[in-house]
Amino acid sequence: MRNSKIKLIIDSVLIILAMIWTLLPLWWTFQTSISPEVDLTRIPPRWFPSSINFNYYKNVLFKKIGTTTAFRAGIFNSTVISITVAVFSVLLGSLAAYAIVRLGVLSGQWVIFTLLFAQMIPPVILITSLYVIASKMGLLDTKFLLISLYTALELPMAIWILRGYFQTIPKEIEDSALIDGCTPSQVLFHIVLPLSGPALFTTGILTFISAWGEFLMALVFTSSLGAKTMPVAIAEFMGRFTVDYGLMCTAGMIASVPPILIALIFQRFIIQGLTSGAVKG
Amino acid sequence: MSKKTLGYLLILPSAVIIVVVLVYPIAYSGYLSFFETFIGPGTLSLTPVGLKNYIETIKSPQWWLAFGRTAYFVLYDIVVGMSLGLGIALLLNKEFRLRGIARALVLFPYVLPSIVKALMWKWIYNSDYGFLNGLLFQLGLIKDYVPWLSNPTLAIHMVILANIWEGTPFAIIMYLAALQTIPKELYEASEVDGATPWQMFTKITFPLIKPMTFILIVIKTVATFKIFDLVYALTAGGPGGSTQVVGYLMYSTVFDSLQFGKGAAMSYILLAIILVFVFIYSKLFQSEED
């Protein structure tokens, strides 16, 4: 009937508006990265570039001069760090979560509260003491330091998600394995973990995204090319090339590729992770 | 090996890392908060001052202004951000062909690195060539380009806008999850009884998502106290300190003014506030779990 047709049209329009709200800022950035320089100082700006200009991408990805090398070094460091943090968080987090859920280590109320609290601590609180400690240990400006810091920050969330998931695995499966003569550690590694693929993957993805974008700690703790991460490199870009937005938007787009790909391909996992009650929103 | 022993072994690495990286610095911060720090020759000299840092912070107008601004952020985030999130979640809950892709796209503001988001908005707000100016100009809503980030009243709202954009995906996803727990039969039954869409929303949807609403309020409030990256990159607290929120104030106290003790005291006051919220949240979550 006409009523439902009108409803359909209204809904479609609303959905399109919602997509515009979500994507417009990103579109503007992307468009800037492929626009010729002339377009960028046009008043008012164009909605579509007059011609496609790949110079910015060439510059950021290949140019040898010091300026953009810092960005590439940043991407490299961020990749190494984020993957390592994801792996460690999943590994250690699953072990800890299992211990809490099935092996009776630490109990109920306390656990929920501590894990939540740990996720909600603003990193700003930690930096002063961490800086003093890290410099005394000579760990400043190393990838190792960032990996340790990030892992510590991600573990509460990892443990939280995995704990939630382990609780959904029917105890009977594990109990029957135990009765059949498996040791508790065999149950963990040969039964529970293989069954937890999705949750492990979710945890890995969320921690990767989190580590990839972390800014404050990287800003305070790294300075040289050996350890500087992508967000810090971009912030430098913003300081150095304040009017060269073409370059900055290009760097931004490149830095967004991993998270965007992950969101497109693994959206289910991300959604799962968020709704399990993780609070790092 | 007994279960308990295995358990402790499994949790050991995580515990060690968390204690060393999180617990110890927080404790050290607590210690620092009772001292006045002064950068002297070669070292940090500490003068014990008891509760002075705490009292000064509580009495300081700067702290309360920052707190007020942060609360203002939270207000917008909750009223506008969550409504937007709910609205879009309702849309995405309907059946339509490209729903999967739409749900993926809607995640983008959440997954992007915060610094990229900041630079994106900085460019959009650019007073000479930015897109916001361009858009409003083309729509005929403004005659002259506006220096969005250079005007104290405007600047804070521009940061809030960027923050809402960033926070919408989380609200959408959470509300979507909540909406999906509402059995379709409720809606079908009410439709048979002749209910209008509005009645269905107010009598069925809204009450049933109330728990999620509370959860979101708590999470968003705590998250807003963490805001740093956006302010750092967009306005550095300016102009004239008009965008200085609590997170940035703490960073500034420690790194611009080098008052470690005071920064530590502020952190603890903030921690206390967050503790209250976490407590509320854990109670909410517990009731959800049961």
Place this chain on the structure above:
Amino acid sequence: MKRILVLVITIVFSFIALSLGFGQEVELNTISGPDVDFLLKRAQQFQDKTGVRVNVTVVPYGRDQNIKLMASFLAGGSQYDIFVIDCVEVPQYAEAGWALPVDEYVTPEMKKDLLPFAGDGMMYKGHWYGLPWASEWKSFLYNAAMLEKAGYKDPPKTWTQFVNVSKKLQNAGIVKYATAWSWAGKECLICDFAAIAATFGGQFFDEAQNPLFNKGVSVKALQWMLDSIYKEKISNPASIMWTETEVNKAMEAGDIAFGLRWGLPLVPLNDPSRSKTVGQWRIALMPSLDGKKPYTVSGPMGWAISFGTKHKKEAMDFIFSMADEKGAKLAAITQGTVPGWASLYKDSDLIKAVPQLDTMLEQGKYVMNRPKVPWYHDFSTMFAVEINSALARQKTPQQALNDAYQKTLEIKKNYEARAKK
């Protein structure tokens, strides 16, 4: 279980190894603001010549480096070996023992050849704490091509003329805003305010380091700054969030017709690889209220060595390579760094490469210095925010300056009380 443990341990150790670095060669570390191309080139040259690598950390705003520097000093001072020290930092760094005295390296010939305020800037209580590098002040520049289009041959000498010329330029559509300034809530704002207040006849601090900036004419100067944005509308309103970098780019892009700039400004402005307005700019003396007080602010900087460096000799070598006569001349010609060596000003290469050197030297006679006090950092952080609040119209100029006055006295009192202990 064992396999996983082994894997984990291997990963951990590989990363420790990776992060500890490969070679054990001598490396120097320094830190800088965003304008680093020249420094990076010279660092590479130094490495080619001596084999010593110089790592440069870049921070988004020049003076943000102070924070990292001070943090590194607290942690022992070995994180950065050399750094550029600003004259306003010398007292604090000297008192705190962070900058190594370099008296032994300053020969009598050097002392004779140094421009007086360049040397002064690096000295504190009779000791030298750095090798003079950018011995500069802010010059006033106007775009002669634009002014000519509007019918002006000569630059404005009084602020009233300045406002009139600006309005004519804007009305003729030559520029949208005649000027932009570096008035973000950081040190750059203090520099501009100090200079403009001096052109109004105001004094910043007295000899006993007491603040005088909330009296009479200085308040008028701040009011003038405000009016230039909101009443006369000749200053780009975004100025209150801009630092020198943005102003420099605006000048190079031809977006504004007037600007203040450090160094030998015509060198970068005439560099076709960065400027679209080559050959259009000229230096003039600062405008002033009555035309007779063309004062500007000084800002001599030098290369200094950290007290915690483990490579004192290499550090000294690097400093000399940057700031000795040859190094200074190269810096002057390439990126417009003002040399502190008087003899260089008679050098024919330099005269050829730097137009209007004589006008620059003329301005160099009317220079005001910011106070040399060990508590300058705390003062600066506070003062910049106060003036910025006035410019953002959150306080009246008199209110902002009065508040700043009170807070300055407090900072001074606190420091002196602690120093006594």
